Amino acid sequence: MLSRVASNLYWLARYLERAENTARLINVNSHLLLDLPSKVKLGWEPIVDILSFRDKFYETYKDVDEKSVINFMVVDKLNPGAILTSLKSARENARTIKEIIPREAWEQINALYLFVTENQKDAFTRRSRYAYLNKIILANQTISGLLAGTMSHDEAYAFMRIGQHIERADMSTRIIDVRSATLLSEIESELPAFSNIQWMGVLKSMTAYQMYRREVRVRINREDVLTFLLTNPRFPRSLVHAIEQIERAVTELPNSKDTVGKTSRVKNYLLNAKPATLKQEKLHEFIDDMQLGLIEIDKQIEDSYF
Amino acid sequence: MAIRWGSYKVTNLYDELVEKAGKPRDHAKHLCEYLRALSDKEINELKAASDSAIHTMGVTFRVYHQEEGSIDRAWPFDIVPRLINAKEWSGIEKGLKQRIKALNMFIDDLYNDQNIIKDGVFPASMLNKSKNFLQECRGFSPANGVWANICGSDLVRDNQGKVYVLEDNLRVPSGVSYMLENRQVMKRVFPEMFQKYNILPVDDYPSQLYDMLAEMSPRKIEEPEIVVMTPGIYNSAYFEHAYLAQQMGAELVEGPDLVVEDDDCVYMRTINGLSRVDVIYRRIDDWFIDPEVFAPDSLLGVPGLIRAWKAGNVGLANAPGSGVADDKVVYAYVPKIIEYYLKEEAILANVPTYKCNDKAEREYVLENIADMVVKPANESGGYGMLIGPHATAEEHEKFRKLIKADPRNYVAQPMLTLSTAPTMVDTRVEPRHLDLRPFILSGKDIKVTTGGLTRVALEKGSMVVNSSQGGGSKDTWIVDMEEE
Numbered sequence: 001m002l003s004r005v006a007s008n009l010y011w012l013a014r015y016l017e018r019a020e021n022t023a024r025l026i027n028v029n030s031h032l033l034l035d036l037p038s039k040v041k042l043g044w045e046p047i048v049d050i051l052s053f054r055d056k057f058y059e060t061y062k063d064v065d066e067k068s069v070i071n072f073m074v075v076d077k078l079n080p081g082a083i084l085t086s087l088k089s090a091r092e093n094a095r096t097i098k099e100i101i102p103r104e105a106w107e108q109i110n111a112l113y114l115f116v117t118e119n120q121k122d123a124f125t126r127r128s129r130y131a132y133l134n135k136i137i138l139a140n141q142t143i144s145g146l147l148a149g150t151m152s153h154d155e156a157y158a159f160m161r162i163g164q165h166i167e168r169a170d171m172s173t174r175i176i177d178v179r180s181a182t183l184l185s186e187i188e189s190e191l192p193a194f195s196n197i198q199w200m201g202v203l204k205s206m207t208a209y210q211m212y213r214r215e216v217r218v219r220i221n222r223e224d225v226l227t228f229l230l231t232n233p234r235f236p237r238s239l240v241h242a243i244e245q246i247e248r249a250v251t252e253l254p255n256s257k258d259t260v261g262k263t264s265r266v267k268n269y270l271l272n273a274k275p276a277t278l279k280q281e282k283l284h285e286f287i288d289d290m291q292l293g294l295i296e297i298d299k300q301i302e303d304s305y306f
Numbered sequence: 307m308a309i310r311w312g313s314y315k316v317t318n319l320y321d322e323l324v325e326k327a328g329k330p331r332d333h334a335k336h337l338c339e340y341l342r343a344l345s346d347k348e349i350n351e352l353k354a355a356s357d358s359a360i361h362t363m364g365v366t367f368r369v370y371h372q373e374e375g376s377i378d379r380a381w382p383f384d385i386v387p388r389l390i391n392a393k394e395w396s397g398i399e400k401g402l403k404q405r406i407k408a409l410n411m412f413i414d415d416l417y418n419d420q421n422i423i424k425d426g427v428f429p430a431s432m433l434n435k436s437k438n439f440l441q442e443c444r445g446f447s448p449a450n451g452v453w454a455n456i457c458g459s460d461l462v463r464d465n466q467g468k469v470y471v472l473e474d475n476l477r478v479p480s481g482v483s484y485m486l487e488n489r490q491v492m493k494r495v496f497p498e499m500f501q502k503y504n505i506l507p508v509d510d511y512p513s514q515l516y517d518m519l520a521e522m523s524p525r526k527i528e529e530p531e532i533v534v535m536t537p538g539i540y541n542s543a544y545f546e547h548a549y550l551a552q553q554m555g556a557e558l559v560e561g562p563d564l565v566v567e568d569d570d571c572v573y574m575r576t577i578n579g580l581s582r583v584d585v586i587y588r589r590i591d592d593w594f595i596d597p598e599v600f601a602p603d604s605l606l607g608v609p610g611l612i613r614a615w616k617a618g619n620v621g622l623a624n625a626p627g628s629g630v631a632d633d634k635v636v637y638a639y640v641p642k643i644i645e646y647y648l649k650e651e652a653i654l655a656n657v658p659t660y661k662c663n664d665k666a667e668r669e670y671v672l673e674n675i676a677d678m679v680v681k682p683a684n685e686s687g688g689y690g691m692l693i694g695p696h697a698t699a700e701e702h703e704k705f706r707k708l709i710k711a712d713p714r715n716y717v718a719q720p721m722l723t724l725s726t727a728p729t730m731v732d733t734r735v736e737p738r739h740l741d742l743r744p745f746i747l748s749g750k751d752i753k754v755t756t757g758g759l760t761r762v763a764l765e766k767g768s769m770v771v772n773s774s775q776g777g778g779s780k781d782t783w784i785v786d787m788e789e790e
Contacts, residue, residue, distance in 0.1 A: 002563050003575045095364075096539050099552030110364045155577065254578045305577040 006159050007306040008097045013163030015090035016109070019083045020140035021171040022073060023133040025050065025205055030129060032201045044069035050171075050178045051081050067124065074123040083136060084120065087113045102150040105143055112139040161249040162301065169242035170294055175205045176229055176239075177287040180222070181280060199225045206237050226276035226283075239290070243267045246297065259300045266293035308346045308733040311338055320467045321737055322388050322727040333391045333785050336502045341386065346733040352495055353730065356385050359494045365487045367773055368542040381484060382778035385495060386735060388727045388742075388760040392506060392786040395757070398461070398469060401653030402744060403752045404644060406457050409474060409631050410748055411647040413453040416630060417443050427646050428639055431663075435714045436636075437684050438477070438629030440592065442599055446616055449522045450750055453628035456515070456587075457746045458482070461654075461758075463725035470657045470722070472741065473637060477629040478589050482511060482745045483546035485759040486553075488781040504786040506756045511745070512553035515587075518749035519554075522621030523584040530584035533557045533574065535564070537590050537606045542774070547589050556587070566610030570617040585621035586611075592626045634683045634717045635661055662709050662716040671718040672709065675702045678718040680709070693769065695721050724769050727780065729762055739763045741771050742782065757782035 029047055045064045048057045053072070056079060061068040076082045091113040098106050115135065122132035144164075151157050179202040199220045203209040212220075212228050215235070232238045247263040250256050275286050312328040323334035330338035344352070357380070365381040415422050416439065422428045433439055458479025460472040489508050493500065516532065523530035536547035538560050551558035563574050564583065573580040588595060594604040596611040614620045630636070638659040641652040660667040660678075671678060680692040692705045709716045726737035744758030760780040761771035771777040 001577050002557055002559060003577055004560070004563055005557075006577050092539070095548070097558075098364075098548045099556075099558050103552070106364060107362050111362055114361070 001155050003306050005097050005100060005156070007302075008093045009100065009156050009159040010163035010301070010306075012090055012093040012097065012101075013160040014167040015086045015093065016140055016143060017164045017167035018081065018171070019086040019090065020137055021168070022051070022081065022083050022086070023136040024207060025175070026070065026073060026123075027130060027133045027137075028201065028205045030126065031204070032197070035197050046178050047073060050174045052174070053079065053081060070123050070129075075120045084116055087116055100156050102146060104150065105146045108139060108143045108146060112136065112143070115139070155253060158249040158252045159305075162246050165242040165245040165249070166294055166298055168237065169239055169246070170291065172206060172229065172237065172239050172242065173287050173290050173294075176202065176226070177284060179205055180226070180283065196220050202229070208235060208237060211235050223276045230275050231271060240267065240270055243270065250301075253305070255304060259297065259304055262293075262297050262300050266290070266297065269293065308344060308349055309341045309728075309735050311342060314728065314735065314737070316726065316737060318465060319723065319737055320463055320465045320725040322390070322463075322725055322740070323386075324728065324737075333787050334389050337387070337389065337499065340499060340502070341728075341735070349730070349733045352385055356383055356491050356495045359491045360487075363487065363490065364545075365484070365491075366545055367484075368540070368544065381487070382764065382773070382776075383488060383491060384729050384738075384762055384764075384778050384780045385492075386728050386730060387492060387496075387499075387781040387783045388740060388762075389783045389785050390757060392784050392788070395784045398654065398744075399754045401471075402459060402746050402754050404648065404650060404653050405459070405471065405474070405640065406454065406746045406748055406752060408644040408647045409457070409476065409640070410452050410454055412643045413476075413628055413631050414447055414451045415647075417446060417453075417627060422643070422646055425646070427642055432635060432639075432714075433630075436630055436633055438592070438627070438632060440627035440630075442612060443625070443627035448625045449621060450748075452748045453625040454631070455518060455522070455623040455625075455748055457748070458743050458758075459746065461742045461744065462657075462722060465723040465725065467725070468655065470655045471640075472657060473634065474632060474640070475743075476624060476632040478543075478591060478624065479743075479745065480543040480546050480589075481743050481759040481761075482755065483549040484779055485743075485745075485755065485757070485782070486511060486549075488759070488779060492781040503783065506784040506786060508756050511755055512550060514747055514753050515550065516554040516556070518747050518753075519556075519585045519587055519621070519623060521749045522623065524618055524621060525582075525584055527584075531557075531574075531582060532585045532587065533559045533564075533583055535559050535561070535586050535588040535590060537561075537594070541589075543589060550587070559586075561590075561604075561606045561608050564608040564611075566608060566614045570610070570614050570619050572608070572611065572614045572620045583620060585623070587623050592629060595626060629684075632684070634659075634681050635663070635714065638717060657719045657722065660718045662713040662718065668709065668713055671716075672706050675706060675718070677721060679721050680705050680716055680718045683715045683717065689774075693721070727760075727762070729764070729778075729780075736766065738766070739769050739771070740780070757784045 025047060029044065043064060044066055047069055048054055048064060057072055060078065061072060072079055073082055075084045077085060079085060091109055094101060094106055094109045119132060122128040147160060199222060200209060202225055203212050206229055208229060216224050216228060218224060228235065230239045233240055235241060243263065243266055247260065247267060250259045250263055270290065273286055275283060278286055311324065311330065314324055314327055316324055316326060323331055323338065325331050360381055360383055366378040367381055368378055412422065416433065423430045454476035456479060458475040458481060461469055462472050463469050486508060519532050520530050534547055534551040534556050536544060536558060548558055557574065559574055565573050565575065567573055572583040574583050590606050593600050595607045596609060597604045597607050598609045599612045612626065615622050638661050641656050644650060644652045660671050662668045662671055676694045678694045682690045692701060724739040724741060726739050728735035729738035740760055740762040742758050742760050745755045747753045760782045761777050762780055763769055763771045764776060764778045
């Protein structure tokens, strides 16, 4: 496989996963706001923080209000992480490797981009927002399904899986980092009733609420939620699951010794750290280490194959 | 009821489907009846279905704009197909095979013994001024002596129903992917017509192309490495490059993906390191293909490619230099070329062509420029032409000057009134002029597509069918009427 093609496949999968995760994040936030007491100023700032776009955001916008954040995160051409920008990049990437991915997948990617472009106003009204973002999520799931079900599980597919899971791991760590820190102090002291909602929000941001309920079955609490999201090997959006997927896909590639080594190191670090027991400060440091690990894996892939 | 064949006027025209108002040609009867029975609502639904199929399939082409860079446009498609009787088609097919066979012999002769010049059939002066004659290729002969492995010839019919070859595209002809996609769209939109007619399939072109390319491999191995080489995503035919690569299961490569090593072999950069390439279907013009030999600043090409090709280590289709026969002036000699190499009469007619470097013919052209079509020798895509009857006196004068300044670079032809076919205008049909571009593959043997790409001028009375100039296209049905 051509190096240029491998790189395009990897980034195509990253962009698609990014668009989907961002859509999930905004949807959850919209819902969460309805549940929290009005005196809690959770608002929209965490969304910008999760994606580390604070500086970029304030270049263009004055206030972190709903309208600005939605604009920034969904349609802003200047934001490389906006849904529309991600899908545009995904589409351009898909176009240059149209002969590699199944035709139906290309058609779906193309249709999704067109849908998102043509209906952007739906993101701004609360009533239509959910359906609009949900369509993005479902379309991405369709694309994943098409790839899993109709694409040869060869090296090309391995690069896509690596891209998808690096992006997912990156997003998971960001969500856990920001969401677990937000307002924690305020809520714990004054409104114990809402602490539950806070952690429910974390679970929901990662589409983990229902599965957590099935697996854990106790009252929602910090330690169990963190354990579940970071180290549950069965839940497909947990951090350890993503890293195992990367490890498995990398093994299918030629000359993968270095990359496998780096990935395994990150995985072992995660499993040995017992992150759930860490205090907030230490948890933040741990997450930083994980992100650095992901950056290392990404660099190694770049060096070995692209 | 929307379509009334009784009011479909074909006075002074030859229409592909309709003999005269209210009377469809035999092979178009079913289709005309079917269309007549549609309500406005149904017609709009069919049009919407075809638009949506094209939209979803992502069938696009690029148009260059001076101000806006280039833009992707949805492929403009007309839902009324163009039908040709299989019996008539088999005659045309014979003519195309004869023509390309002779042209390939001609190119091979020019680069080697030049017998046709020695025998006084083709003037040496023509060659000296040919932009596409590459000195680098002298004394070389590619596999099977074939230079133009893929040819796209433009056929037209005049208002008497006679078929002419308008030009032969022997460099990097494009359009075949749209022929294939048009058929896909029609199968989605008109499935019931495919049961009514015995429509010959077009789908095996990619596998024929693959077989022909595989034949050219210098290494005789089970699975030679075949690549399609594209200038990249911003080229107007990129859609086609990607499409053909995908259909053949070949790698789609860009110049920087390839490298020629010290052993004069071509390799591609892969995730496993360098990997040998056997055959390159290149969709890049000669001039940009190898900065060592041609345009030194070309970023699209591969340094050393010509070296590797001449060492016999890689197959190139089409061979560099095949454009020498793609010249509008050479075109005028094709009937003689066929006679010289094959000792046969040309089966397909040439449009009478006046060569401006011949004094008497030039005088005639300058005199009658208002009634003629003037073409530059080496342009493609309909650029740089004068259509006399549709131009102003100033434009006529401008072209007279151009011709006088560089007579070798111009030919002129009488203005043909191209044949028409019913084309959708809102929910009615009106006649629109069209042409046909079949594609011919030449390897050990010669294969012609079943039909080809029908291009149609969408403006009333216009004869310009190029998609770059606002033309559209139709599916082309070669229908076998033997069983009726």
